[in-house]
Amino acid sequence: MKTIMFTGGGSAGHVTVNLALIPKFLEEGWSVRYIGSESGIERQLVATIPEVQYYPISTGKLRRYMDLQNVKDPFKVVKGLFQAYRLIKRQKPNVIFSKGGFVSVPVVIGAWLNRVPLLIHESDLTPGLANRISIPFATGVCTTFPETVQMLKPDKSRHVGAVIREEVKRGDAEKGRAYCGFTRSKPVILVMGGSLGSRKINQMVRQALPRLSKSFQIVHLCGKKQVDPIVTAPGYKQFEYVNEQLPDVLAMADLVVSRAGSNSIFEFLALKKPMLLIPLTKEQSRGDQILNAQSFEKSGYCEVLYEEKLTADSLIEGIERLYEGRRTYIDRMSESRDANALAAVYDWITEIARK
Known part of the structure; x- marks a missing residue:
């Protein structure tokens, strides 16, 4: 049985694509795991899928403004990195899929340290801060907007369109x-x-x-x-x-x-x-x-x-x-084209897992 790990959180937008993909992998017989924050909305949403094992890790927020928490959060991120590294080393997933959000950064780096292939999904026209940090460690990047591909390495990115929950x-x-x-x-x-x-x-x-x-x-x-x-x-x-x-x-x-x-x-x-x-x-x-x-x-x-x-x-x-x-x-x-982005992302993930 192949194993896939998902990560992403902080807001519902960083979870919905994962929720769209998870049923497909369960249907195909994959073992599905999820790494998220200890108290973020992703834990609440993933709890609705009993077949998925959820692993909470420590995480901080990547802020663009002055805040006292900015002093404490780097230590939380480092702790989360060690937790993610050990989880990935123990679980040995075939592939990891990241939807972004601040919780994903320790997981992405932990995957890279364990040499586990990782695919990132970027929903917005321009990559967010967490994904900009993560992209150098990733195997590939899926984009929703075609313009986003122009900002990334062409051999590392694919425009797949929007992944819509069925x-x-x-x-x-x-x-x-x-x-x-x-x-x-x-x-x-x-x-x-x-x-x-x-x-x-x-x-x-x-x-x-x-x-x-x-x-x-x-x-x-x-x-x-x-x-x-x-x-x-x-x-x-x-x-x-x-x-x-x-x-x-x-x-x-x-x-x-x-x-x-x-x-x-x-x-x-x-x-x-x-x-x-x-x-x-x-x-x-x-x-x-x-x-x-x-x-x-x-x-x-x-x-x-x-x-x-x-x-x-x-x-x-x-x-x-x-x-x-x-x-x-x-x-x-x-008049808009309704491409099957979910199938495109699933195919790319399985392609990476086979390699």
């Missing part, structure tokens, strides 16, 4: 309405600020709620510890995060208001959901979501509302404009 495509709108207590009387807006949420988006949605709820039903994924029980309105439902029911909620949604993380927006594209994207600012990130949003806007898949211009009024205007032109966005998304 269960996302199997949602049931009626089940979504039942889960949220919604009816068919009004269209549905799904608001997502990412697994960690967005205080600014949450605040503006709540300010806009009295006007939005007149025309729409709103399901609001607020992020960890950001549900406000005081805020209520007819046809308004809040959750911290939705996991198993997400395909049904997506199937129910007529519009999506979201950050511009690559994994999420490609899922919306696959489901032909008109989207209003509010990318993280450069002050909050390295600007990758801005590039993602601009790429989708250029293709005619979305409207973009930059956070610097985000108010309750601009949010309402953007949603109303998106809904009025929804048919145009759906038509443009229907």
Whole structure:
């Protein structure tokens, strides 16, 4: 039996591609292991797959700003590196697949030290900090955007497209309405600020709620510890995060208001959901979501509302404009090529494992 180890975490975006691939390897008889952080969201998500053994390691965060934790975290990373090295040496996997995030760096280096082949997946148009550190140690890099290949060594990278979880495509709108207590009387807006949420988006949605709820039903994924029980309105439902029911909620949604993380927006594209994207600012990130949003806007898949211009009024205007032109966005998304990225990544991983 061949063994594959997955790694990646810190946010749901660094786990979803792994969750899409894991069932395929289990179906083909592989033994599947996962190395993640001790308390990150990846541990919670992987726990839903009982066949996968989860190994927690110590990890720090790769910050771009001054913080007292920056002094402590290098020691956590070094500890995580020793833990990952010993785990890989003991488990002897045939191949390792990394989705990125700060937890992946010790695993990538541990794989290199053990001479275990490793494949990296980069979702965004430009590689993130963790992946930029990891790429020199990797056997190969899969990219979602074709432009990303131009930034990497051609013999080490392949454009595979977006890996979409199969269960996302199997949602049931009626089940979504039942889960949220919604009816068919009004269209549905799904608001997502990412697994960690967005205080600014949450605040503006709540300010806009009295006007939005007149025309729409709103399901609001607020992020960890950001549900406000005081805020209520007819046809308004809040959750911290939705996991198993997400395909049904997506199937129910007529519009999506979201950050511009690559994994999420490609899922919306696959489901032909008109989207209003509010990318993280450069002050909050390295600007990758801005590039993602601009790429989708250029293709005619979305409207973009930059956070610097985000108010309750601009949010309402953007949603109303998106809904009025929804048919145009759906038509443009229907023209996009739906490549089988999951099969391409699976084939490359098995190719590397054979070698």
